[in-house]
Amino acid sequence: EIVLTQSPDFQSVTPKEKVTITCRASQSIGSDLHWYQQKPDQSPKLLIKYASQSFSGVPSRFSGSGSGTDFTLIINSLEAEDAATYYCHQSSSLPHTFGQGTKLEIK
């Protein structure tokens, strides 16, 4: 099973700040890495697929990069509505696995 490790686990940030969340895979997964946003009491929403492709309707301040074992989600100019937990997910091999999540708090 491929283990995904996100950092940080928690971050308190101010609006307009740039946020970087990383996801490291226990073995190479190519670009089979996806990012989701989950707000409290809501279901997850897809942000980025295949490491860097934005999903339809996602604001342009969200971007992703990386390949192999190291991936990054960047949120440029953070907005208050971006308070959420962010998860990475790999589909390179079964079972699908998720990172443990990164909770963003807006100051």
Added chain:
Amino acid sequence: EVQMVESGGGLVKPGGSLRLSCAASGFTFSNAWMNWVRQAPGKGLEWVGRIKSKPSGGTTDYAAPVKGRFTVSRDDSINTVYLQMNSLKTEDTAVYYCSTGGYFFDFWGQGTLVTVSS
């Protein structure tokens, strides 16, 4: 508009069974690979299992903790995917989401809560 509505959750005793349903609309269900993902209270996301579309073979895959106890099935005539859960354990307590997608999960339902407790 894509919509997926889960139902069937509730309180069940350890060792019991439950069947969850996920009714989908707004896309060509018969071509979609469907997944179940769960989230224990206050915890992260865990993939449970999936069923491929019939054109892709209609086969199923499961996570190790549920293999042999849970079964995913689908009825394309009514755009519904099911999760049959048997021999439930307290650690199966979670919100269960259905989602579309073979690789990335592009749409999710609102989830249904399953509580396994005596």
